[in-house]
Amino acid sequence: xxxxxxxxxxxxxxxxxxxxxxxxxxxxxxxxxxxxxxxxxxxxxxxxxxxxxxxxxxxxxxxxxxxxxxxxxxxxxxxxxxxxxxxxxxxxxxxxxxxxxxxxxxxxxxxxxxxxxxxxxxxxxxx
Numbered sequence: 001x002x003x004x005x006x007x008x009x010x011x012x013x014x015x016x017x018x019x020x021x022x023x024x025x026x027x028x029x030x031x032x033x034x035x036x037x038x039x040x041x042x043x044x045x046x047x048x049x050x051x052x053x054x055x056x057x058x059x060x061x062x063x064x065x066x067x068x069x070x071x072x073x074x075x076x077x078x079x080x081x082x083x084x085x086x087x088x089x090x091x092x093x094x095x096x097x098x099x100x101x102x103x104x105x106x107x108x109x110x111x112x113x114x115x116x117x118x119x120x121x122x123x124x125x126x127x
Contacts, residue, residue: 008060
């Protein structure tokens, strides 16, 4: 369904360093690397995440209501991704925990990257 998601940045070096470390926790590595655009993925032809300087040369701004979700293999990985994001300068938008009621298996943590883009790490399944 999705090929990749691009997030704008005003500090390309900071953004690429942030995502190099963060996405390595889910086995992703750089799949495309050029001036002003870097994309990460963890399997050929799979979905990816990219950061870029805006094409129009204007400052990058965050999308109100836009969020990128990073699939994790288990709850411990959600915790680890969240902790690494905070360590790398992300801001908490809701720490790790179950969401959606007592019978839910949706475990997630929410944060904003250093540019203000909202992300989450999630796992759906038994503990």
